[in-house]
Amino acid sequence: xGQLVESGGGLVQAGGSLRLSCAASGRTFSSYVxxxxxxxxxxxxxxxxxxxxxxxxxxxxxxKGRFTISxxxxxxxxxxxxxxxxxxxxxVYYCAAGWSDSGYERxxxxxxxxxxxxxxS
Numbered sequence: 001x002g003q004l005v006e007s008g009g010g011l012v013q014a015g016g017s018l019r020l021s022c023a024a025s026g027r028t029f030s031s032y033v034x035x036x037x038x039x040x041x042x043x044x045x046x047x048x049x050x051x052x053x054x055x056x057x058x059x060x061x062x063x064k065g066r067f068t069i070s071x072x073x074x075x076x077x078x079x080x081x082x083x084x085x086x087x088x089x090x091x092v093y094y095c096a097a098g099w100s101d102s103g104y105e106r107x108x109x110x111x112x113x114x115x116x117x118x119x120x121s
Contacts, residue, residue, distance in 0.1 A: 002026040002110050004078075004095045009115030016085050016119070022078035022095030022112055029097045029110075030073040036080045037105060038091035038117075045094070047103035049080060058103070063089075085119045093117050 008020040020036070035050035048060045049069035057069050068081040078095055093115050098108035 002029070002097070004029075004097060004110055004112035006093065006095045006112040006115040009093060009117045011118045011120065012085055014085060014087055014119055014121050017081070017083045018085065018117060020080040020082065020093055020095075020115060020117075022080075024076040024078070024097070028073075028076060029078075030076070032097040032099065032110075033101050033108075034069075034071060034078045035096045035098070035103065035108060036067075036069060036078075037094045037096055037108075038089075039094070039114075040088070040091040043091075045105055047105065048093075050101070050103060051078070052101055060103075082117070085117075087119045087121045089117060090119050091117060 005023045031053045039045040048063045051069045066084045071078045095112040096108035097110040100107040
């Protein structure tokens with residue numbers, strides 16, 4: 001019915017940057033809330049950023065000023081620009097889409113498979 005596929009993860013040094021992409025297919029997600037979640041070892045999954053259909057953005061305090069979420073509706077693609085990466089940013093990052101504007105993972109209906117981001121010190 002709809003799929004999300006993340007890409008762009010990898011290994012970077014602290015202070016470096018990565019740009020994650022989430023390619024959507026099967027349906028148009030322009031009317032959805034799109035979010036980036038991450039799950040670090042030993043921690044619960046958390047929403048680090050989300051963007052509404054009207055391009056309003058929200059960020060977790062831990063990434064504010066460093067991460068930027070954006071989307072290109074014409075390409076049905078979501079992005080997460082991550083700058084000044086820290087070792088604590090190490091996690092599997094997931095793209096998700098939902099109808100409700102919230103940061104709770106249970107409100108998101110579509111999920112990607114995740115992409116690993118590892119930040120070395």
